[in-house]
Amino acid sequence: MTELYEDGNALAGPLGEIFAVDVTVAIQRCAHCGRTGPVAALRVYRHAPGLVARCPGCDGVVLRLVRTPDAAFLDLTGALNLRIPLEA
Amino acid sequence: MTPQGASIGLNGLRQRGLAVAIFTPGFHGRRSTDVQLPPGQYLTEDFPVLSAGPTPRIPLDRWEFVITTxxxxxYRWSWDELWALPQDTPTVDIHCVTRWSKLATSWQGVSLDTVLADVETAADFALVHSYGGYTxxxxxxxxLDGKAWIVHQFEGEDLPSEHGGPARMIxxxxxxxxxxxxxxxxxxxxxxEPGFWETAGYHDYGDPWREQRYQGD
Known part of the structure; x- marks a missing residue:
């Protein structure tokens, strides 16, 4: 069976509601295995009660996003950091 | 264990929510949507696959179910040991928080009453663990009291892996x-101790008849 994930570009819209910058171009470091890569390269499972983005190296959960009618819950405990490119 | 008021109330709601099939004149054999569902739910005939991660593949000779008090x-059961226990065949309605409900699903497995019968514990809470890391x-x-099962068959067939096979809780x-x-x-x-979705904004208890979807509902 084909796994039900998409790449991290699927996060652009939902995270665009929260952040002023495009987080999908940020470089994240996985808290589980230390691998770094763009958020757009995460594996996003969206056939679920929320969005679950996993590391393509170790399948650890890097990011979770649950949208309720009046709030968003964002969990980034699986990312040690995000490197967000900014204007010099 | 002493039943608490909330459980008694739930049973009452549950009985009122039993499905009633009604056939509409002019639409031969077609069930109307006049079925009582929990608030905010719609009826589906298929079985959507929801998954928050890769589908685990567990060889049956390495599968086990472990209760830690x-x-x-x-307390450990191998695959063969668990299914040597008395089997139940519950037929139940299921309600997904993503708003679909499916009526009269049939399963085969072991009641948690059977599994927990000889477990010595003073605990009031359980944190269920899955292969793949879900909780x-x-x-x-x-x-307890006929409200939960570990099942390995769905509609008379081995439970497919995309729906939680080889075995899932219901x-x-x-x-x-x-x-x-x-x-x-x-x-x-x-x-x-809240689990995977409960730490991400979903309700700690999740009663569909009280529409307990998110924290604060």
Missing amino acids: ETEQQ TNVPLEDL VPHLYFWKSAKWVRGMQLLLQD
């Missing part, structure tokens, strides 16, 4: 995220 005592929390009393009186796929065991705890 609050004193770290462990969900359920009060222990919601797993706790049909709560939203279906409480019915952990690919179940591998549970911790019995003196204090409640």
Whole structure:
């Protein structure tokens, strides 16, 4: 069976509601295995009660996003950091 | 264990929610949508696959179900040992928090009453664990008195892996995220410990008849 994930570009819209910058171009470091890569390269499972983005190296959960009618819950405990490119 | 008021209330709601099939004149054999569902739910005939991660593949000769109590005592069942226990065939309605409900699903497996019968514990809470790392929390009393099962058959067939096979939990009186796929065991705890979705904004208990979807509902 084909796994039900998409790449991290699927996060652009939902995270665009929260952040002023495009987080999908940020470089994240996985808290589980230390691998770094763009958020757009995460594996996003969206056939679920929320969005679950996993590391393509170790399948650890890097990011979770649950949208309720009046709030968003964002969990980034699986990312040690995000490197967000900014204007010099 | 002493039943609490909330459980009694739930049973009453549950009975009122029993499905009634009504046939509409002029639409031969077609069931109308006049079926009582929990608030905010719609009826579906198919079985949507929801998954928050890769589908685990567990060889049956390595599969086990392990209960760990609050004193770290462990009770283990192999695949063959678990299914040697008395089997139940529950037919239940299920309600997913993503708003679909499916009526009269039939399963085969072992009641949690049977599994927990000889487990010595003073715990009030369970944290259910799955192969693949998923967790969900359920009060222990919601797993007893014929309200929860570990199942390995769906509609007379081996449970497909995308629906949680080889074995999953079903706790049909709560939203279906409480019915952990690919179940591998549970911790019995003196204090409640929220699981995967419960730490990400979803309700700690998840009663569909009270529409307990998110924290604060």
